Amino acid sequence: MVGGYSIDRWLFRSLSRVYGSLVGTVIDRLYKPCSRHYLRVNTMVISRDELLEMFRNNYPDYRFEPDPYFDDALYVVVKGPYRVPVVDKKIVVDKNAAESILLGAPVYRPGILKYSEFHSGDEVNIVAPNGRVVALAIARVDSSSLKIMKKGVVADNIVSEYRLPPIREMEEYKKGLFHPQSLPAIMVSHILSPKPSELILDCCASPGGKTSHVIQLSRGLAKIVSIDRSVKKLLKIIDTIDRLGLPKNLVLLPLDARYLDRDLGLIGFDKALLDPPCTALGVRPKIYIDKTYSDLVNTVNYQKQFVKPVSKLLKKGGLLVYSTCTLTFEENEDVSIKFLNEGFTSIEIDIPYADKVYVGDLVAYRFHPLNYDMNGYYIAVFKKTS
Numbered sequence: 001m002v003g004g005y006s007i008d009r010w011l012f013r014s015l016s017r018v019y020g021s022l023v024g025t026v027i028d029r030l031y032k033p034c035s036r037h038y039l040r041v042n043t044m045v046i047s048r049d050e051l052l053e054m055f056r057n058n059y060p061d062y063r064f065e066p067d068p069y070f071d072d073a074l075y076v077v078v079k080g081p082y083r084v085p086v087v088d089k090k091i092v093v094d095k096n097a098a099e100s101i102l103l104g105a106p107v108y109r110p111g112i113l114k115y116s117e118f119h120s121g122d123e124v125n126i127v128a129p130n131g132r133v134v135a136l137a138i139a140r141v142d143s144s145s146l147k148i149m150k151k152g153v154v155a156d157n158i159v160s161e162y163r164l165p166p167i168r169e170m171e172e173y174k175k176g177l178f179h180p181q182s183l184p185a186i187m188v189s190h191i192l193s194p195k196p197s198e199l200i201l202d203c204c205a206s207p208g209g210k211t212s213h214v215i216q217l218s219r220g221l222a223k224i225v226s227i228d229r230s231v232k233k234l235l236k237i238i239d240t241i242d243r244l245g246l247p248k249n250l251v252l253l254p255l256d257a258r259y260l261d262r263d264l265g266l267i268g269f270d271k272a273l274l275d276p277p278c279t280a281l282g283v284r285p286k287i288y289i290d291k292t293y294s295d296l297v298n299t300v301n302y303q304k305q306f307v308k309p310v311s312k313l314l315k316k317g318g319l320l321v322y323s324t325c326t327l328t329f330e331e332n333e334d335v336s337i338k339f340l341n342e343g344f345t346s347i348e349i350d351i352p353y354a355d356k357v358y359v360g361d362l363v364a365y366r367f368h369p370l371n372y373d374m375n376g377y378y379i380a381v382f383k384k385t386s
Contacts, residue, residue, distance in 0.1 A: 001011070001196075006288060006289070007027065007289050008289075008291070008292040008293050009293075010292075011291060011292060011293045011295075011296060011328075012359065013025070013036060013288075013293075014293060014296060014328045014329065015281075015327060015328065016329065017112065017253065017328075017329050018327060018329055018344060019327075022112040022370065025370060026131050026327070026368070026369050026370060026376075027039075027289070028035060029141060029284070029286055029369035029373075030281070030282075030285070030289070030369060031284075031285055031286055031287075031371065032081075032162075032284065032285050033078050033080075033102070033103055033162050033284055033285040033377055034078065034203065034284055034373050034374060035077065035078055035079060035373045036073060036075035036076075036078070036183075036324075036373070037066075037076050037077075037078050037103075037180075038067070038073055038074070038075045038180075038181060038182055038183045038186065039073070039074055039075065039076070039167075039178045039179070039180055039181070040072055040073060040179045040180075040209075040213065041072045041073070041074060041177070041178055042176055042177055042179065042216065042244050042245075042246075043055075043071075043072045044216055044219065044220070044245075044246060045176065045177060045244075045245060046177050048066055048071060048072060048073075048074055049066075050175055051168050051172065052064055052065075052066060052074060053070055054172060054177075055074075055076070055172070056385060058171075058172075059076075059165050061075065062076050062079070062164075062165055063076065063077040064076050064077075064275055065077070065172045065377065067183065069352045069353075070183075070190060071211060072186070072216070073183060073186050073238075075183075076165065077138070077162060078103070078162050078163070078164055080159050080160075080161055080162035080163055080228075080281065081162060081163060081325070082159060082160065082161060082162070082163070084125070084133050084135060084136050084159050084160065084161060085123075085136050086157060087123045087124065087125055088116075088124045088132060089117070089118045089122055089123065089124040089125065089127070089134065090115065090116050090126075090127050091112055091114075091115040091118075091124050091126050091127065091137070091154070091155065092112070092113045092114045092115065092127045092128075092129065092244030092306060093107065093110075093111045093112055093126060093127070093128065093129075093331060094111045094113055094129065095129060095288070095290070095354065096111060097110075097111030097112070097129065097133070097289055098127075098129070098134050098287045099285060099286065101126050101134050101135045101137075101157060101160060102134040102160055102161050102162060102166075102285055102287070103160065103162050103163070103164045103285070104133065104135075104157050104160045104162065104163045104164050104166065105157060105166060105167075105168075106137075106153045106155070106156055106157055106158075106166060106169070107135075107137050107153065107154045107155040107271055108151070108153055109146065109150060109151050109152055109153075109154050110150075110151060110155065111148045111165070111175075112146065112154065113129065115143055115146065115208070116143070117143050118139050118142070118143045119139065119142050119143070120139055120141055121138065121139060122138070122139045123136060123137070123138060123139075124136075124137055124138075124139055125137075126155070126157070128257050128287040128288070130287060130288050132159055132287055132288075134160060134287070135157050135159060135160040135161070136157075136158055136159040136160075137155035137157050137158060137384065138155060138156050138158055139154065139155045139157055140153055140156065141154055155313055157181055158348070160259055162285070162305065162337035167180050168180075171357060173243075175221070175308060176243045176244040176245045179209060179212060179213075179244060180322060181209050181213075182325070182351065182374075182375045183367075183375075184323070184325075184353075184354075184367045184374065184375065184377035184379065185209060185210065185323070185325070185373065185377070186213065187379065188210060188273065188275070188323050188379060189210055189213035189214050189217055189273075190217070190376050191321050191349065191351065191379065191381060192214065192271055192273060192319065192321050193217070193301070194214045194217050194222040194271065195218060195221075195222065196218055196219070196221030196222060196239045196268040197221065197222070197223065198218070198222050198223065198271060199222075199223045199267075199268070199269050199270050199271075200222050200223065200224045200225070200269065200270060200271045200272065200273070201224075201227070201260075201262070201269045201271070201272040201273070201310070201314075202214065202224060202225070202226040202227065202272075202273045202308075203224035203227050203257040203272065203273065203274045203276070203306060203312060204227070204228060204235055204257055204274070204276050204277065205228050205233075205273075206228040206233035206234065206236045206237055207225055207236040207237060207239075207240055207241030208226070208236060208237035208238075208239070208241060210242065210273055210275065210348060211224060211226045211237055211240075211241070212237075212240050212241050212244055214273075215241065215246045215247065215249065215253050216244075216246060220302050221247065221249065221250050222246030222293050223248070223249060223250075224249065224250035224251070225250065225251045225253065225264075225269075226250055226251070226252050226253070226254075227253050227255050227257050227260065228252075228254065228257075229254065229255070229257075229314055231254050231255055233254075234252045234253075234254055237252060238252070257274075257276075257303040257306055257310070258302075258306055258309060259309060260309040260310070260313055261309040261312040261313060262309075262359070264313060266291070266312060266313070267313055267342075268313075268314070268315030268318075269313050269314050269315065269318060270314075270315065270319070271314075271316055271318060271319045271320070271321075272313065272314055272318065272319070272320045272321070273311055273320075273321050273323075274294035274306055274310055274320065274321070274322045274323070275322075275323045275324065276302070276303045276306050276324070277299065277302065278299055278303070278324040278325060278326040278331050279291045279295055279296055279299055279326045279328065279331065280325050280326055280378060281326045281327045281328065282324075282325045282326050282327050282367075282369070282375050282376020282377050282378075283325050283375060283376075284293055284375050284376075296328060296330060296331070297330075299331060300330045300331055300334065300335065303331060303335045304338055305336055307339055307342055308342060309339045311339065311342035311343055311344065311384070314384045315384065316384055316385070316386065317331075317383065317384060317385075318367070318383070318384040318385075319347075319381070319382070319383060319384075320339070320344065320379060320381070320382040320384065321379065321380075321381055321382075322335070322336055322339065322379070322380045322381075322382065323378060323379045323380075324377070324378045324383060325375065325376065326376060326378065327376040327377075327378075330379040331378075331381075332364065332380075333357065333359045333364060334368070335349060336362055336364055336380040336382075337359065337360070337362055338381075339382050340360075340361055340362060340382075341384040343384055344382035344383065344384055344385065345361075345363045345379065345382065345384060345385045346361055346363050346381070346382060347363075347381040347382060347383050348363045349363055349381060351364075351365060351379075353367060353371070353372045353374060354366060354367050354379070355367075355368065355371060362380065363380075364378060364379065364380040365378070365379045365380070366378055368378075
C-alpha cells in the first residue's frame with residue numbers, strides 16, 4: 001500500500017517518474033473504463049456508415065459515433081457507473097473475467113474460481129478475487145453442473161458497474177464486420193501505412209489485431225510475415241483473420257522474435273511492427289494492479305532483446321513502429337533509445353490524441369488516461385538509416 005493505493009512501492013515510483021503529482025489521479029483512472037470503447041470496422045466487407053446504421057438500429061440503447069480522424073474507427077459510449085445490488089449467493093471469478101464482466105459481459109465457465117450453491121434462475125453476485133462486486137447476474141444453470149461444465153455461459157449479466165453491448169456475442173462481431181481494438185492500437189497500423197507488395201514483419205503478432213489491420217489497409221496486397229512463440233498463439237491469429245474473412249497473403253512462423261536474425265537470416269523487410277509483451281499497465285479497466293517493480297525489470301530486459309534482431313531484418317530506409325500498452329518510462333522511452341544505437345533515426349509525425357515526448361534525439365507519442373480519457377499507450381516511429 002503506497003499513498004492509499006494498493007500498488008508495489010517501486011512500481012509507484014516508476015509511474016511517478018512519468019506523471020509526478022498526477023500519479024494518483026492516473027491510478028484512479030485505471031480502475032475505470034474509458035468513456036469510449038473503440039471498434040475497428042472491417043472496411044473490406046462493410047463501410048463505416050453502413051455499420052453505424054446497423055448498430056444504431058440493432059442497439060438503440062447505446063450511442064455509437066464515428067471517430068473524427070480515422071475512417072475505419074468508431075466507438076460506443078460506455079454507460080455507468082451503476083450501483084450493483086448485493087445478494088447472498090456469489091461466484092468468484094479471476095481477474096481477467098472480472099474486468100470483462102465489469103463492462104457487462106456474460107459469465108462464462110472458464111475463469112470461475114469458486115462459488116456458493118445456487119440454482120438456475122437465482123440472482124448471484126459476480127465477485128473479483130479481491131472482493132470487489134462487479135455485477136449481479138441470473139444463473140442459467142445449477143451450481144452442481146459446474147463440476148462437469150467446461151465451457152459456455154453460466155450466468156447472464158443484468159447489472160454491472162459499467163455497461164457495453166455484449167461485443168463478442170453480437171452478430172456483427174460473429175460475421176466479422178468489426179474487430180474490438182483500442183484507438184491507439186488502430187493508429188499503429190495507420191502509421192505503418194502498409195502498401196501493396198511491401199514485405200512487412202509483425203513481431204509478437206498474436207492474437208492478430210495488427211496483422212489483420214495490415215491486411216485490411218493494404219487490401220490484402222502486402223506480403224506479411226507474422227511471428228509468435230507458439231503454434232497456439234499463431235492459431236489465434238488464424239481465428240482472427242478467418243472471422244474477419246480477410247485474404248491470407250501472409251506467412252505465420254512459430255519463432256521467438258528475439259532470435260529472428262538467426263532464424264530468418266538477413267531478409268530485407270520494408271516495414272516492421274514490434275509490440276512486445278509488456279506490463280499492460282495502460283489497459284483499462286483494472287480490478288487491481290498486481291504487477292511489481294520486479295515484473296517491470298524482467299519485462300524491460302525481455303523487450304530489449306528484440307531490438308538488435310529487428311534492426312538486422314529491416315532494409316535501409318525501412319520503417320519500424322514500436323508500441324506498448326503500458327505507462328512506464330522503462331518499457332517505453334528507455335527501450336526506444338536502444339533503437340537509436342542500432343542504426344535507426346527517430347521520426348516525428350503528427351497524430352491526434354497523443355502527447356509528443358522528447359528525450360534527447362528520441363521523439364515518441366504517449367496516450368494518457370488523463371488526456372481524452374484514453375487507455376495508456378505508447379508509440380515510437382523509426383527509420384533505418386544505416
